[in-house]
Amino acid sequence: MQKPLSRLTMRQSDERGALFMKQYFLPLCIRSDAHSQFPVGDTPALARDNGAVLRFGASTERSTPPMRWIRRAAALLILALTLTAEASATGQPSLAPMIARVGPSVVSVAIQTEGTVDDESLLNDPFFHKFFGLPEDATQVRQALQTTGSGVIVDASQGYILTSYHVVENASSIGITLANGDAYAATIIGTDPDTDLAVLKIRADGLTSIEMGESTELRVGDYVAAIGNPFGLGQTVTLGIVSALGRAGLGAANYENFIQTDASINPGNSGGALVDLDGKLVGINSAIIGPSGANVGIGFAIPITMAKGIMTQLIAHGEIKRGQLGTIIQDNNFDLAAALAVDTAAGAVVSEVVPGSPGAKAGIIPGDVVVAVDEAAVRNAAELRNMIASYPPESVVRLSIKRPKESLTITAKLRPLEAAKEPAPPASVEGEGLLSLVTLTAVGPESDAYGKTQGAFVAAMSDRSRAAAAGLEAGDVVVSVNRKDATDPQMVVDLAAASEAPLLLGVFRDGHVRFLVVK
Structure with missing residues (x-):
């Protein structure tokens, strides 16, 4: 009978480490004088991979390896020892300790709304319509509808939960279920449809706050885990990588700067946590692209760096007040950069400045290229728009600007963003x-x-x-x-x-x- 992995002996663990050394560490110390191909079977000291052909040096003479190989071998040695130690304790590398720590911070959200559904009762039969004198269009009835989503506890002492706006939109009642099964009623502290975020509050003791991370430190290829309540099944964890950063133009929100991931995000995951391998919150799961709303490996999360600013304002004021610069902007590109005689194709190009606006008063002119706000790099127009909107009115921002043969910093005081008004139809x-x-x-x-x-x-x-x-x-x-x-x-x-x-x-x-x- 095969032994359970959790009962590996120290000897077996040591054997794994020795095998790792034999397969990966020693070949790096072999001098590479010339390149030729050897079937794996012809090089007994090297890793076997089902007959694959690997490239190694033609000579197996021992010599002093270059420093870069020493550094690489040392890193692999540390990794081997780490994996060996982990295998000794758990049998295999695992995210279980991190998930056990983070799981209590992620909750399930149940929402009740009032809506109309098709009446499938017997009285909906046309015969009974005529018999009872019912109107022909009496085919729908109003009833309570229930949907599910997810949320993240961001302040245990106050009971604040961060979730997606579309999860709680039009809710008549909201229920929160913790990871341990305890259930509580929740109230809405504030919502922001423009970023698809909302803050809820419950009254409960013994809650666990999630640890905040920095989404600005994410790189494409970093591992992330999505935790939520897909399809109302209860807490579920999926693993993937960061597929892209700064995604916009999806139409999911007015201000978009999504993290794209292939970690499975399905209906019900919205409002849940996207965490790094340290268990730190880096995003709020928000949207998916796929037929019939199912996951096809393309999911999106709101960066926590963006969400924190929204959350702070919602908790303090119950609403979002955004600043406005008063400029019309567009993406920079190589052709524009050449025409404007600036040394970068990144940033946002100012195509128009509204008279009397903060931008005009600060000295911004058409043709300026904004490359940073308060020393945070601006890659495109959408990013500049998101950055400015993250500041409350009356904030003073420092804009790094490129002009022909000149770089300068301009300070502007933002004014309140006026809500867009639909033009009144002309009186007839x-x-x-x-x-x-x-x-x-x-x-x-x-x-x-x-x-x-x-x-x-x-x-x-x-x-x-x-x-x-x-x-x-x-x-x-x-x-x-x-x-x-x-x-x-x-x-x-x-x-x-x-x-x-x-x-x-x-x-x-x-x-x-x-x-x-x-x-």
């Missing part, structure tokens, strides 16, 4: 008399005449109207009535009402004014 005026069945509005961007002339834009009209019979068309701009200039819709209607038939309309169409007679 209904024509009277000879202009009956014609709807007029102010000249707006939808018109070719916008910025070229004033008058009344024909937004809609009936084919049965007198104006239509005279040749007036939707999209025309009426600029005069009986040779009197009209600058807005109401003026056109008033002039028409005060005039006797026929009406002589000056109409702007295709860049020119023509006359139409309405009678």
Whole structure:
């Protein structure tokens, strides 16, 4: 019977270490005088790999190895001893100790919302609709819906939990289940849809906070583990690597700077922890790309460096207040860098500066290339946008800027970011008399005449109207009535009402004014 791995003897562990030395350490001490190929079977001191062909030196004469080989061999020796010691204790290298430490900090989130679902009861049958006099569209009923997600305890003493906004959006009630099975009701402290983050609070003793890491120190290829509650199964751990950094343009949030990973992230993982091999929090699991919402090896997490700033503001104020520089920016590239005579293709190029904005007051001009904010490097326009938005209003930031043959630092004081407002639809005026069945509005961007002339834009009209019979068309701009200039819709209607038939309309169409007679 094969012995369990956990019962490996010290002798077996030593044998593993000796085998490692034989396979990897000693070959590095062999001098490489020339290169030729040997089947593994012809070199008994070297590793066997199912008949693979490896390259080694032609001579096996012992000699003093170069210093670089000594350093490399020493590193491998340390690794061998480490693995041997680990094998002695657990039988194989494992993330179990780290997961055991981090697991209590990751929670499951259950959300109840009110929604409508198809009514599959017997009364939904058309026969019963008719029999009971029910409306034909009575096919949906309102009921409580339950979904699941994940969260991370970031402050055990206060009971604060960081999660994804879309997990708790429209929640009527929120329940938290700890790793040990204890359940608590949660309240929302604050949310930020623009970054897809939210902070919850529970009242409980004996909680465990997760240790914060630094996502800025991550490199592509670093190992990470995703911990969460996929499909409501309970706490689950998956392992992968950092596949990419600084992902944006996914449409998952307004401010995006995602960590991409191939660690499996599935529905229910959102709001959970992405940790490094030390168990430090480096990201909040947020989104996936895949058919039907299932994982295909492409998952995304919000960097903890970004999330910490949002979390701090939500805890302090319950909302996010963002600063604004007042510039229009675009990505830099090699062609722009050459045209602007700057020595870098990184950063964000300022294409426009809003008059009176903090950027204008600070002296920023079109063509400036912003390469750093408070000494933190800026790689592209999205990164600069995210950085500026992470500062509250009235913050003073130092911008490192490149100009032709010049590098300088500019200090700007940010103003509050104003919420984007939908342009109000232009007020419409209904024509009277000879202009009956014609709807007029102010000249707006939808018109070719916008910025070229004033008058009344024909937004809609009936084919049965007198104006239509005279040749007036939707999209025309009426600029005069009986040779009197009209600058807005109401003026056109008033002039028409005060005039006797026929009406002589000056109409702007295709860049020119023509006359139409309405009678």
